[in-house]
Amino acid sequence: MSIDTTSDNNPVERRQRPLEGFHWGDFMRNARQVGSAVLTFMVIGWLIWRGAAAMEYNWQWYRVHPFFYRIVDGEFIWGPLYWGLLETLKLAIVSGILAILIGFITAFARMSNSRGGGLIATWYLEAIRNTPLLVQLFLFYFVLAPIFGIDRFWSGVLCLAFFEGSFAAEIIRGGIQGVDRGQFEASDSVGLTVKNKYRYIIVPQAMPLILPPLTGLLISLIKHSAIVSVIAVSELTTTGLNLISDTFMAFEIWFIIAGIYLVLTISLSMAVGQLEKKMNVARKSNNT
Amino acid sequence: MNPAMNESSHTPPLVEISGLCKWFGEFSALYDINLQVNSGERVVVCGPSGSGKSTMIRCINQLEEHQAGTIKVDGREVMPGMKQIEEVRRDVGMVFQSFNLFPHLTVVENLTIGPIRNKLVSKTEATERAMHYLERVHIAEQADKYPPQLSGGQQQRVAIARSLCLQPKIMLFDEPTSALDPEMIAGVLDVMIELAEGGMTMICVTHEMGFARRVADRIVFMDFGEIVEVAEPETFFNSPRTERAKLFLSQLLGH
Ligand SMILES: Nc1ncnc2c1ncn2[C@@H]1O[C@H](COP(=O)(O)OP(=O)(O)OP(=O)(O)O)[C@@H](O)[C@H]1O
Ligand SMILES: [Mg+2]
Numbered sequence: 001m002s003i004d005t006t007s008d009n010n011p012v013e014r015r016q017r018p019l020e021g022f023h024w025g026d027f028m029r030n031a032r033q034v035g036s037a038v039l040t041f042m043v044i045g046w047l048i049w050r051g052a053a054a055m056e057y058n059w060q061w062y063r064v065h066p067f068f069y070r071i072v073d074g075e076f077i078w079g080p081l082y083w084g085l086l087e088t089l090k091l092a093i094v095s096g097i098l099a100i101l102i103g104f105i106t107a108f109a110r111m112s113n114s115r116g117g118g119l120i121a122t123w124y125l126e127a128i129r130n131t132p133l134l135v136q137l138f139l140f141y142f143v144l145a146p147i148f149g150i151d152r153f154w155s156g157v158l159c160l161a162f163f164e165g166s167f168a169a170e171i172i173r174g175g176i177q178g179v180d181r182g183q184f185e186a187s188d189s190v191g192l193t194v195k196n197k198y199r200y201i202i203v204p205q206a207m208p209l210i211l212p213p214l215t216g217l218l219i220s221l222i223k224h225s226a227i228v229s230v231i232a233v234s235e236l237t238t239t240g241l242n243l244i245s246d247t248f249m250a251f252e253i254w255f256i257i258a259g260i261y262l263v264l265t266i267s268l269s270m271a272v273g274q275l276e277k278k279m280n281v282a283r284k285s286n287n288t
Numbered sequence: 289m290n291p292a293m294n295e296s297s298h299t300p301p302l303v304e305i306s307g308l309c310k311w312f313g314e315f316s317a318l319y320d321i322n323l324q325v326n327s328g329e330r331v332v333v334c335g336p337s338g339s340g341k342s343t344m345i346r347c348i349n350q351l352e353e354h355q356a357g358t359i360k361v362d363g364r365e366v367m368p369g370m371k372q373i374e375e376v377r378r379d380v381g382m383v384f385q386s387f388n389l390f391p392h393l394t395v396v397e398n399l400t401i402g403p404i405r406n407k408l409v410s411k412t413e414a415t416e417r418a419m420h421y422l423e424r425v426h427i428a429e430q431a432d433k434y435p436p437q438l439s440g441g442q443q444q445r446v447a448i449a450r451s452l453c454l455q456p457k458i459m460l461f462d463e464p465t466s467a468l469d470p471e472m473i474a475g476v477l478d479v480m481i482e483l484a485e486g487g488m489t490m491i492c493v494t495h496e497m498g499f500a501r502r503v504a505d506r507i508v509f510m511d512f513g514e515i516v517e518v519a520e521p522e523t524f525f526n527s528p529r530t531e532r533a534k535l536f537l538s539q540l541l542g543h
Contacts, residue, residue, distance in 0.1 A: 185351050186388035190402035190454060191378035200401060204392050 057251060064252055067243060084239030085260060091156060091235055092222045098161035099221065100214070103168025108198075110173060121169070128166040133227060136163060141231045156228035156235075164221050168214060175210035176202060208279065215272040219265045226261075236260060300363055302327045302458055302489050303348060308357035310343055310513075317343045318513045321357065325458070325491060330484050332500040332521075333493045335510035336536055341493040344510070345460045348491070349373075349380040362457055378406060381451030381459040385467050387443040389435035395422070395446050396431040399453045406454075414453070421449040425479045441472030445479055452483075459483065461492040495540060501525065509533045 052059065067081045106124060109117035128136070140159040141152065150158070179202050187197040229237035240257040244250050301324040310318035318340045325331050333341045346352040348359060353368035360366070366376050390398050399418035403409050409417065422428040425445035435443055444464055451459060461480065465473045477499050484490060484503040494500065500507060500521055507524040509517040511532045517524065528534050 180388075182384060182386055182388035183390065186384065186390065188351060189349060189377055189380075189382040189384075190450065191374045191406050192402065193374055193406075196405045200405060201390055205390075 052251060059252065060249055061252060063247070063249065064256065067253075067256070080239050080243060081236070081256070081260070084234065084236040085264075087153075087233065087235040087239075088222070088225055088237075088264075091153070091160070091225045091228065091233065092218070095157045095160035095164065095225070096218050096221055098157065099164035099168050099217070102161060102165030103172050106165065106169035107172040107176065110169070111176070124162075125166050125169060128163055133159075133163055133224065134230065137227060137231060152228075152231050152233050155231060156225070156233045160221060160225060160228070163224070164217055167217055171213045171217065172206070172210055174213075175206035178209045179205045211279075212272075212276060215269065219268055222265055222268070223261060299327060301325060301360075302329075302362055303491070304358075304360040305344075305348070306358055308344070308347060308354055308359060310340075310347060310352060310354045316513055318347070318354070321513075321515055323508065323515065323518075325489060327457070327489055328487050329505050330488075330490045330503050331492070331506050331508055332504040333491060333508045333510060334495055334500070334536070335516075336539075339510040340513040341510055342462050343513075345382075345462060345491055345493060348460060349377045349382060351382075374406070378402070378408070378454045379457045381454060381456035383444070383447050383451055383459065383461045383464045385463040387435070387440070387447045387467075389443055389447055389450070391435050394432050394434055395427075395438070398435065398446060399450050402450070402454050408454070417453055418449070421452045422446070424452070424482070425449045426475070439472060440468045441475045444468065444472075444476045448476075448479055448483070458489040458491065461490065461494065463493050463495070465494065465496060497525065497540070509536065511536070 067079045069079050069082065070077045106121045109121040110125075112118065137156070137159045141155045144150070145152070145155045176198075183201055183205060184197070187201045192201065225235060226237040228235060229241060232238055236257060240253050244253050247253075303323070303325040305321055305323045308318055308321035309316070321344055323331075323344075333345070335341055343352055347354045348361065348366070350366055350368065350370075350373050358365055361376050362379060364376065366373065370376075389395075390401070393401060396415060396418050399421065400411070400414040403414040403417065404411055408414075419428060419431065422431055425448055427442055427445050427449070430438060430442060430446070435446065438446065448459075448464075464480070465476050468476065473496070477496060480490075480492070480499065481503055490503075492499075492504075504521045507517075507519055507521050508515055509519075509524065509528075509530075509532075517528065517530050517533050519529070524533070525537065528537060
């Protein structure tokens with residue numbers, strides 16, 4: 001009844017696509033684009049260098065490496081930038097996980113039939129969206145922290161988690177609503193409970209829609225984490241501020257701090273890009 | 289013709305709809321629908337597009353909520369927002385026009401997810417049952433593929449098997465062949481005929497008149513959200529009582 005596509009006498013299997021050769025045109029186009037980018041950066045770098053020279057800024061790059069690590073009496077000691085980076089990572093990971101949890105809870109509360117849940121979720125989203133992050137941070141640190149006895153690190157974590165969680169909620173809700181209505185109806189028709197319907201049918205299909213914007217969110221979380229330096233959580237930006245007040249090497253240190261954030265966010269988005277490629281390949285081989 | 293028919297006089301109807309009304313906002317999609325379907329009976333529902341055929345059968349397992357009237361499935365009243373709706377739905381298989389298979393699960397997982405997650409049977413038993421029904425719809429060799437890898441006709445037969453795995457008391461079909469290429473239709477209809485001949489109670493929305501003549505005990509003709517005419521197939525096709533049915537049949541045969 002059905003056409004067997006795997007049998008030996010299937011001519012389609014024998015028509016092999018030739019390997020792609022080297023394209024001189026493509027290569028030249030890419031080379032030109034990379035070249036012009038490098039040139040732009042060199043011009044900007046030269047302008048900064050000239051500007052700094054005009055201000056008679058005294059570059060002291062040779063003093064920078066102890067900020068990362070020192071070796072004293074043959075013993076290896078991590079420097080302040082390392083500890084700052086570590087704290088930033090800790091901050092980002094903990095608040096990232098919490099933000100995703102808050103996002104799921106809020107998204108489901110908004111989609112549920114429960115009036116109370118929906119109202120709380122809506123109020124939370126409106127409050128977070130319509131006040132400045134800095135003010136939220138002060139509220140957490142100066143008002144809620146003393147009441148509930150939380151320290152500065154956890155004030156920062158919770159503030160970031162609730163802030164990014166409000167965006168995660170909308171991403172997750174969008175992904176779930178992007179799943180075909182027929183999937184909800186089919187789950188219902190085979191008698192799945194609401195919980196099982198979402199767990200086994202809807203959320204797995206929403207994930208490919210949720211993941212790309214959610215990783216974008218995690219990247220902005222790393223950047224937003226710099227704001228907790230105002231309550232002196234000893235993360236990367238705070239470390240930078242402290243180093244500058246000790247050494248007055250503002251130019252070098254801000255360049256380094258920016259560079260570290262850049263490396264962090266770019267490598268995260270490249271890792272995610274690879275992951276998505278793999279997921280797409282897996283999906284394609286399922287779907288063709 | 290069918291042993292279950294004889295019992296129907298003293299067993300209550302499997303589906304009992306009375307005074308059913310359904311509005312979408314201000315729009316009245318169903319009005320005062322009365323229909324009883326006995327165990328073992330096969331009912332074909334037809335009517336023009338937008339006449340409320342889908343809406344009616346979707347009310348039976350509460351994919352749509354009704355506002356007035358009562359629906360009873362196997363003696364149990366189904367109501368909007370009821371707690372144990374899942375239990376009713378397990379008794380009511382449903383096959384959709386657009387298949388609605390779960391694309392991220394293999395064919396056999398599509399069939400076992402209901403029985404396993406509803407804790408009806410163990411995993412091995414569910415898999416055995418799945419293979420049994422896949423064989424019945426002539427598609428056992430596709431068990432480990434994913435739905436998008438199958439043709440439309442194959443997908444629809446998997447969807448039928450998925451419903452059967454819950455061993456429902458009644459099967460609802462909503463135009464199961466109208467999204468299929470012509471050469472795929474026969475395979476799906478064959479499966480449905482086999483089901484009917486096996487004694488399954490069915491309510492089937494379809495415009496496949498050959499199928500209707502062959503298996504239907506009754507034809508229900510709907511128009512503008514009402515049941516206009518109920519008759520045996522021969523009577524309905526050869527001498528419809530109402531003008532609306534005549535018009536519908538002439539349009540159906542006309543093209
Ligand atoms: N979710 C909805 N919201 C608003 N109106 C709806 C909705 N679903 C259906 N309707 C309307 O209800 C009426 C009946 O729809 P229904 O799908 O039951 O018709 P049908 O007889 O199955 O038609 P078809 O043969 O085209 O499938 C139509 O006029 C349709 O526009
Ligand atoms: Mg319809």
